[in-house]
Amino acid sequence: MARSPQPITGAGGRIAAGCVVALVVLAFAGIALRAEPGRGIGPAEWSAIRFTLVQAVWSAGLSVLLAVPLARALARRRFAGQSILITLLGAPFILPVIVAVLGLLAIFGRNGWVNEVLGFFGLPGISVYGLHGVVLAHVFFNLPLATRLLLQGWQSMPAERFRLAAQLDLPPWMIFRTLEWPLLKRILPGAAALIFVICLTSFAVALTLGGGPRSTTIELAIYQAFRFNFDLSLAAFLSVIQLVIAGSAALIALWIIPDIPQGAGMDRRVTRWDARAGWQRATDALIITLGAGFLLLPLLAVALSGLAGLSEVPLSVWRAAWTSLWVAGLSILVMLAIALPMAGWIALRARGGAEAFGLIGLSASPLMLGVGWFILLNPVLDPVGVSLPVTAVVNALMALPFALRIIVPAVRGALESYGRLCIALDIRGFAAWRWLILPRSAAATGFAAGLTGALSVGDLGVIALFADPDRTTLPLQMYRLMGAYRVEAAAGAALLLLVMALAVFWICDRGGRWHAAA
Amino acid sequence: MLRLEGVRIEQGGFSLTADFTVREGCRVAVIGPSGAGKSTLLGAIAGFVPVTSGRLICEETDITAAAPGARPVSMLFQDNNLFPHLTVARNVALGLRPVLRLTAEENARVQAAIERVGLSGMEDRRPGDLSGGQQSRAALARVLVRDRPLVLLDEPFAALGPALRREMLDLVAELISDTGATLMMVTHAPEDVRRIADEVIFVEGGIAHAPGPAADLLKNPPPALRAYLG
Numbered sequence: 235m236a237r238s239p240q241p242i243t244g245a246g247g248r249i250a251a252g253c254v255v256a257l258v259v260l261a262f263a264g265i266a267l268r269a270e271p272g273r274g275i276g277p278a279e280w281s282a283i284r285f286t287l288v289q290a291v292w293s294a295g296l297s298v299l300l301a302v303p304l305a306r307a308l309a310r311r312r313f314a315g316q317s318i319l320i321t322l323l324g325a326p327f328i329l330p331v332i333v334a335v336l337g338l339l340a341i342f343g344r345n346g347w348v349n350e351v352l353g354f355f356g357l358p359g360i361s362v363y364g365l366h367g368v369v370l371a372h373v374f375f376n377l378p379l380a381t382r383l384l385l386q387g388w389q390s391m392p393a394e395r396f397r398l399a400a401q402l403d404l405p406p407w408m409i410f411r412t413l414e415w416p417l418l419k420r421i422l423p424g425a426a427a428l429i430f431v432i433c434l435t436s437f438a439v440a441l442t443l444g445g446g447p448r449s450t451t452i453e454l455a456i457y458q459a460f461r462f463n464f465d466l467s468l469a470a471f472l473s474v475i476q477l478v479i480a481g482s483a484a485l486i487a488l489w490i491i492p493d494i495p496q497g498a499g500m501d502r503r504v505t506r507w508d509a510r511a512g513w514q515r516a517t518d519a520l521i522i523t524l525g526a527g528f529l530l531l532p533l534l535a536v537a538l539s540g541l542a543g544l545s546e547v548p549l550s551v552w553r554a555a556w557t558s559l560w561v562a563g564l565s566i567l568v569m570l571a572i573a574l575p576m577a578g579w580i581a582l583r584a585r586g587g588a589e590a591f592g593l594i595g596l597s598a599s600p601l602m603l604g605v606g607w608f609i610l611l612n613p614v615l616d617p618v619g620v621s622l623p624v625t626a627v628v629n630a631l632m633a634l635p636f637a638l639r640i641i642v643p644a645v646r647g648a649l650e651s652y653g654r655l656c657i658a659l660d661i662r663g664f665a666a667w668r669w670l671i672l673p674r675s676a677a678a679t680g681f682a683a684g685l686t687g688a689l690s691v692g693d694l695g696v697i698a699l700f701a702d703p704d705r706t707t708l709p710l711q712m713y714r715l716m717g718a719y720r721v722e723a724a725a726g727a728a729l730l731l732l733v734m735a736l737a738v739f740w741i742c743d744r745g746g747r748w749h750a751a752a
Numbered sequence: 753m754l755r756l757e758g759v760r761i762e763q764g765g766f767s768l769t770a771d772f773t774v775r776e777g778c779r780v781a782v783i784g785p786s787g788a789g790k791s792t793l794l795g796a797i798a799g800f801v802p803v804t805s806g807r808l809i810c811e812e813t814d815i816t817a818a819a820p821g822a823r824p825v826s827m828l829f830q831d832n833n834l835f836p837h838l839t840v841a842r843n844v845a846l847g848l849r850p851v852l853r854l855t856a857e858e859n860a861r862v863q864a865a866i867e868r869v870g871l872s873g874m875e876d877r878r879p880g881d882l883s884g885g886q887q888s889r890a891a892l893a894r895v896l897v898r899d900r901p902l903v904l905l906d907e908p909f910a911a912l913g914p915a916l917r918r919e920m921l922d923l924v925a926e927l928i929s930d931t932g933a934t935l936m937m938v939t940h941a942p943e944d945v946r947r948i949a950d951e952v953i954f955v956e957g958g959i960a961h962a963p964g965p966a967a968d969l970l971k972n973p974p975p976a977l978r979a980y981l982g
Contacts, residue, residue: 239799239800239819239820651832652832652835654800654829654832655829655832655833655834655835657799657800657819657820657821658798658800658820658821658825658826658827658829659821659846659847659850659894659898660819660820660821660822660850661821661846661850662821665850665851666850668850668852669835669838669846669850670835673835673837673838674837
């Protein structure tokens with residue numbers, strides 16, 4: 235059918251997309267100004283490249299491998315608290331990285347719970363720093379993501395197939411081969427690719443758990459070159475390497491990366507007749523307990539030590555918390571100003587337009603953008619003075635691919651169902667946004683705003699480049715407390731940060747859904 | 753009132769030609785087999801389907817290239833005639849102007865239309881809280897406030913039961929005679945034709961035939977129409 239008329243034009247969206255492209259291209263230009271192509275890749279850079287790739291491979295591999303039994307157990311068991319646990323699987327997405335690191339240290343660190351138990355039995359302790367620490371933290375963040383992707387796949391399997399399998403009395407390995415293996419083959423490569431790309435640009439985890447010459451990611455090397463040596467040329471050169479590696483990985487992964495799961499999952503109950511043997515139930519129970527423990531104990535540790543440490547929290551933390559809040563607010567506003575018009579534009583186009591921008595988000599790392607803009611801004615004004623707005627903009631850009639993936643389907647649905655009615659009533663432009671698109675996409679927009687706010691509140695990235703004592707966000711302040719071995723104060727700050735991230739997410743998400751219902 | 757001059761519509765392999773005039777105040781039923789192009793014909797008149805060649809003249813104005821909202825047409829579709837997130841009153845008010853606040857006079861018109869279709873007291877409900885018949889009434893209230901000279905119905909009552917559909921057709925007939933508008937409606941049912949239509953446009957074999965008197969056509973249908981009616 236010929237293209238039917240639409241109540242909105244894509245003009246605003248094209249302008250917004252142009253702004254995003256301009257911001258990224260400006261960063262590229264800044265880097266290109268200072269990167270010296272004749273420099274050559276030295277041993278330190280090779281080491282950073284190697285470590286970046288190795289840790290990303292390990293993180294992606296372990297995350298999806300461990301996710302298989304966990305998702306499988308969750309898919310075929312029913313127990314009290316299951317829906318809460320599945321909802322919590324979404325939490326690491328909005329969990330500040332540095333809070334999770336503190337929690338992991340409380341469990342796996344030098345004086346952590348695991349080492350206490352090992353010491354009690356006279357066993358040698360484990361160390362959490364270096365490659366395995368970085369991988370541990372990445373698995374902590376990405377195991378839930380992989381599990382949710384797999385659960386989604388399991389849910390998409392028609393209940394009738396399990397009924398048929400039960401009718402034929404298939405043994406467990408046949409059920410695996412006929413039902414589960416095809417599903418895993420379809421979902422696992424995409425999940426692994428997504429996690430691999432995410433881990434490539436890892437900064438905060440490498441900053442806190444890696445760091446030595448042998449365990450430095452490229453992103454961390456950019457930071458060190460910039461912050462410690464103020465070697466702009468090296469930082470720019472490393473940014474180019476980062477861009478080439480992350481960009482080409484994202485380009486390859488683009489075709490197999492799955493959709494980000496949104497809902498709490500498990501909205502449909504599938505009755506299962508297989509896996510009823512006692513040993514199967516016991517294994518599943520063990521797997522679920524281990525998985526839940528791995529994900530929840532660090533958070534519990536943060537909460538416990540945080541409550542004890544709240545009284546130790548210095549005034550600087552409260553000031554930083556306030557700064558983080560308005561940076562997050564600004565970040566949400568910037569994201570909405572870009573994502574809403576862009577969502578309108580993409581929704582008008584044939585399917586698949588959002589992916590290109592996901593690519594930009596995945597390949598342009600925060601520190602690379604920061605270094606590029608710094609090089610351009612430095613001659614004109616003091617970059618430190620604008621570090622907080624810059625952080626807000628970078629956070630918004632990082633959240634943009636996720637926001638688009640969430641908002642575009644809602645806008646597209648609204649236009650498909652009611653665009654014709656709008657046209658018939660001559661409701662166009664702003665009026666169409668006011669009466670159709672915003673109300674119909676309020677829930678999705680609130681969810682996206684919540685994600686953006688939580689990511690921004692907890693982000694320890696570009697702010698670390700520019701920060702001075704007067705302009706600091708809560709995650710950075712917390713990192714400084716950890717560096718100064720003020721353990722109680724850091725724990726208190728971690729709890730505060732955790733509560734803030736969850737509160738920002740909850741308020742935005744609820745606000746959107748309340749508006750959608752009203 | 754409405755004149756189709758050598759109109760030709762092409763979509764993929766499908767084509768439909770129409771060349772006829774609809775008299776002012778006439779109530780025309782559009783009948784024909786599924787896929788013959790009844791909805792396409794109405795869509796072209798409303799501006800949702802582009803016309804390949806020919807002209808659409810409404811009240812002596814060429815509307816062939818006009819935007820759908822700028823045409824003197826109110827159309828009800830098969831579904832999605834109401835915004836589910838807005839109240840009945842707001843849905844009706846959007847037929848007047850897409851603004852936050854209506855003037856007192858406009859509000860009175862909205863209120864009067866809601867009363868006219870028998871939905872008094874349901875102004876603040878959302879479509880989801882209404883029955884199918886009440887939803888149809890709300891959509892008709894909006895047709896009433898829009899007050900366009902040509903009303904197009906593309907089977908908006910198809911999902912209703914027979915009794916309710918008859919009720920809605922009677923309401924449509926009343927509203928149409930209130931406003932003096934011209935009506936074109938797609939239907940499958942000969943009893944609908946008898947109930948409301950003065951004339952019939954038979955769409956078949958890529959041609960929308962000129963309207964003929966409903967009673968005559970139903971009594972002595974030409975062979976193709978006879979085959980369709982069975």
